[in-house]
Amino acid sequence: MGPGPINADPRVLRAMSAPLLGQYDPAMTAYMTETQELYRQVFRTANDATLLVDGTSRSGIEAVLVSLLEPGDRVLVPVFGRFGHLLKEIAERCLAEVHVIEAEWGTVFEPEQLEAAIVEVRPKVLALVQGDTSTTMCQPLADVGEICRRHGVLFYSDVTASLGGNAFEMDGWGLDAATAGLQKCLAGPSGSAPTSLSDAAVEVIRSRKHVEAGIRESSDDLDEEATIRPRIRSNYFDLGMILDYWGPRRLNHHTEASSMLYGARECARLLVNEGMGTAIERHRLHGAAILAGVQGLGLEVFGDVAHKMNNVVAVEIPAGLDGDGARSAMLHDFGIEIGTSFGPLHGRVWRIGTMGYNARHDAVLGTLAALEQVLRGGGLSPVPGGGVAAAKEVYAG
Structure with a gap:
């Protein structure tokens, strides 16, 4: 992801x-x-x-x-x-x-x-x-x-x-x-x-x-x-x-x-x-769900959201949290890979993609649920179920 x-x-x-x-x-x-x-x-x-x-x-x-x-x-x-x-x-x-x-x-x-x-x-x-x-x-x-x-x-x-x-x-x-x-x-x-x-x-x-x-x-x-x-x-x-x-x-x-x-x-x-318009809308929907989900976990999003791609979001790594350690926990505990970035954003943000075959409800909700547990393991206190709940609101329309 x-x-x-x-x-x-x-x-x-x-x-x-x-x-x-x-x-x-x-x-x-x-x-x-x-x-x-x-x-x-x-x-x-x-x-x-x-x-x-x-x-x-x-x-x-x-x-x-x-x-x-x-x-x-x-x-x-x-x-x-x-x-x-x-x-x-x-x-x-x-x-x-x-x-x-x-x-x-x-x-x-x-x-x-x-x-x-x-x-x-x-x-x-x-x-x-x-x-x-x-x-x-x-x-x-x-x-x-x-x-x-x-x-x-x-x-x-x-x-x-x-x-x-x-x-x-x-x-x-x-x-x-x-x-x-x-x-x-x-x-x-x-x-x-x-x-x-x-x-x-x-x-x-x-x-x-x-x-x-x-x-x-x-x-x-x-x-x-x-x-x-x-x-x-x-x-x-x-x-x-x-x-x-x-x-x-x-x-x-x-x-x-x-x-x-x-x-x-x-x-x-x-x-x-699928239809190009339908595919683009699928990416928009799942991108909106992951965006709402990370915000529902209390995380800040990097950049001008109005010009964000549908298929990837950059999340500011919370102060005091080991960003690479959290990525490692996502991978080893839940089998989910997320990225960091380059240059001035390396170690400052995580990048979470919802694209192609992974622009799906289960991939989005599973990633948000896992991220909540990793944040809690890192000493933070995200709203219980806040990420999944926010994403589901997007899906409910």
């Missing part, structure tokens, strides 16, 4: 146990096509370039940034938690000119702040996390795409922690690139990075030289502009080549991680069958 990874849905694990197929078996390529269509519905997009990058969620982030950014390109990274710093680091490794604006942890950016920074920096790409689990904040994105369009900026968001449990409209909000992972609201294991790219992003990627030297027969195989543009600096994360692999030509790039594809396909299938 931490901020992720979470328990995978048993149906996802069962799908991953299916026999392996060759990557050009007609059944396998059909699964790839089905997976692309399912993730178009998850991302809420019509983008043809919707696919999986084989690797953890960070692989999708790196693939997008290394494929969009050339050395010297300006990128603006608004940072309001740990994972904005990650986008900054990866962009720096792409040799981009990285500009950062920061918001206090526990808050988010207003559209006016983002537009002012865009006007000042004039970046090629805005790279912005939607949900940052380090602070539990969910950055509003609905107005950002239109701002980026007005100023000719490509808009990328890392939605690893938020997709499937919080509203996200790729096309409706004007995003050019988005990447995710399975291990949060998508109810799967880490190891696959669903990714979607707009036509504008694909055009930028296609303009980069990604044909390997020695494979083309002559320089005529690349147009004049491509020959003078820097090649994408990674082979594995070259989205131009990965697009060819997932596209109708099925050009070989790497051996597909078949079991992960089965799992990613099942994650999306379950969400689509």
